[in-house]
Amino acid sequence: MDRIKQAEEALTKTKETMNQRYRLGYHIMAPANWINDPNGLVQFNGEYHVFYQHHPYNENWGPMHWGHVKSKDLVHWEHLPVALAPGDVCDVDGCFSGSAVDNDGELTLIYTGHHYTDKENDVFFQNQNIAVSRDGVTFEKIGENPVIAKPPADSAHHFRDPKVWKHNDTWYMILGNATKEKVGRVILYRSADLRKWEYVGVLAQSDGTLGFMWECPDFFELDGKYVLMISPQGIEADGDDYNNLFQTGYLVGDYDYDTNEFVHGAFTELDHGHDFYAVQTLLDSKGRRIAIGWMDMWEANMPTKTDGWCGALTLPREVTLGSNNKILMNPVEEVSLLRESEHHVCKNKSISGDYLVKTKEDLLEVKAVFELTNTTASAVGLKIRGLNDEETVITYHLEQQKLILDCSKSGKVEDGVRNATLEANGLLTLRIFIDRSSIEVFANDGQATMTSRIYPGEERLGVELFAYNGDNNSEVLVQELTYWNLKDIWK
Template structure:
């Protein structure tokens, strides 16, 4: 009853904020909370034929605070419905927060596995963490189990950083990985447990650990098999920037390798950054009934400027993306095919047309999908790209430097005055394809069928003037340019 009262209070606080919320930057087709703060996606799962996504949520404030679990569901990964808050902190097992975790369908019982957060000295950020579960038979109302915490404390060679459980089943056994920090090296690692019933867990050991160059803590780990290989995704804290790589405060990336359950031996290659925009963190994945590995990340970044806080809300999740593994062990991310359901008006701008300078299409819409393909074999220009023009000075520029073979996203005139440019190497010899999703305050770029992605929040204040396709330093052949106005799923 206490938990239900806390959830009811949180829902009432959300409703109160929602009534006064400024909607200028509210997204049209992304997952957001009804109001106030969200960060990490949690508990991505398909349950009784519907997709469920939970998220870290502070329903009382637009800033981070005591974490609850917000909740949405969908039948098609496109049209989302807000459900009541699933978890509220304040019990003995999670006194100061229900931190990130995962969800599994345990023979019809939807089980959430999450980290309980407890401050012993909040002013100095001194805390301890444990692992808990909550269960539901309707997918809406959850009860924390009496056995909580199901894992009381981390292993002895660990610091107090011990969070973000990801749970899956292999054969007849449940496995759990956790983000952790070794006490000796003070470096990030992922540790492994196993269980027969989700209640009693046995510690197995370290699955993977930083070699000293991958940060002081690994958050939000995920581990899964793809095409005979194993992928470990994680979000390292404390990696140093290296040229065009690792330019955000914290990173998200992956290792690919071979794994043996019998020995807990994961032999892997080097760490690869997953997205090269400004705002992508804490990605989580799940396997759906079509056999697809689908990923969703937090579409913001710690310590970034977040203008929507003034409006009574903060934070959003990325579009769902299907993952595929290439023969050389690179992960590709592309929008799930269901996102074509968002398309309304289609506009064929040009096909097989040579341009020099700019080609402007007047378009005032702020929910758009743009698909452009350049034929680089018939291009003499030094760079090509797409520009989103504001009515006066604002613009978001996506440029491909053909000589340097780099994709460049410049948001300096779209609400990111500092730290505004991101670059990523992209080999593109014969063609360049760009699939770009624009929402009111976000841009997501998928280049060459997901070889590279760039995700950033933008905050334009001017009315949009149009879409500009450009070629600099010569001519470029635009093989195709089509765009769609997209529907607002929340209206």
């Protein structure tokens, strides 16, 4: 408790001098300093809880704590005290990522303890631990820790990020792992009581092309199929795919609990923006599978560090299964609670070249629908405009069937462009969420999503639609352009 108190005092001190210029209006952030992976997504006593990897003493990554927020509606979040602080025998150098379950009224956090044996050379070992709470605010690490002291004998030292769920009367845990030959994989354990765990075996493993370590695994049933979400480290870029330092994606297939056999298809990236990693999901009381990711990327440019904070989480997204076992993500319906004013700009209007709608608001939801069947344009799209040629551009190239997000004129000068394949089939629907330093694009009901941090330095000018054929203006029918001013939940 002394370490929790010290962490809270450090956050309060940093908040007093924090620069607010890029602070987000409706996303989960720590009160100050560093955050990364979302952890422990769970419903408990009628409220949604989200934990996150947190360094409360510095704007850079450091000894990991668990930060904590809760919400009744997935939109209005409340900061709670730091839930876990490292320094005990089971987690001397960090409380790394993990998950949470409601165990008959006891909120249980399952997390990785990190231990350096040679910090300078990043030599470490990892184990799995448990902390419990009755009130959902104050947590106590159990005396039996670590509940899993070491990985299987054929493992490397990478052994982290437990995701726990219950099937029938048995608890299951998957962990990100690597073999001694540096092959990424996910391994499975089971338990009757969350304390004593039995190793079952390998759930899935790289074929040699999917990296040296699989972080942050999540495994769940969705519409009769089983989905394994993973964040592999070490995949080489391949055209428009795998362009970030590390990736997040999924495998879909069939699973047999009796044999631990998971027969699945190919790995597919989940989001094609710059800043999406370490996704975790929960199944809520409405039967929805809801995902939240870290809205940043390792070794990326993070200008908010000079402001006293760094890192944020994405909007909560409902995960569904589309055709050909494609995972779709769309904002949960509750995000409509953010809307303060609605502006219907145009309906069934032909535009040629550029069409600017002026607004200085910096918290926006935008919906634009383009009819593509009769257009003479080869490219259509939307710009979030600022003064002095500052802009974030979303372009759809009809012939290439490619959606492009260009942030190179909004703070990502180097490596500012990302691409996603999208078969529009005559209609392009863009639903875009703009926050002070982020953009989330959902195209054609989640057929493509692109998430990136942006860092504008100028005042907002407005939203601009466009239609071009090469260097020439062209016409396109805009079925709808609507935007909403969104509220700042932190004010």
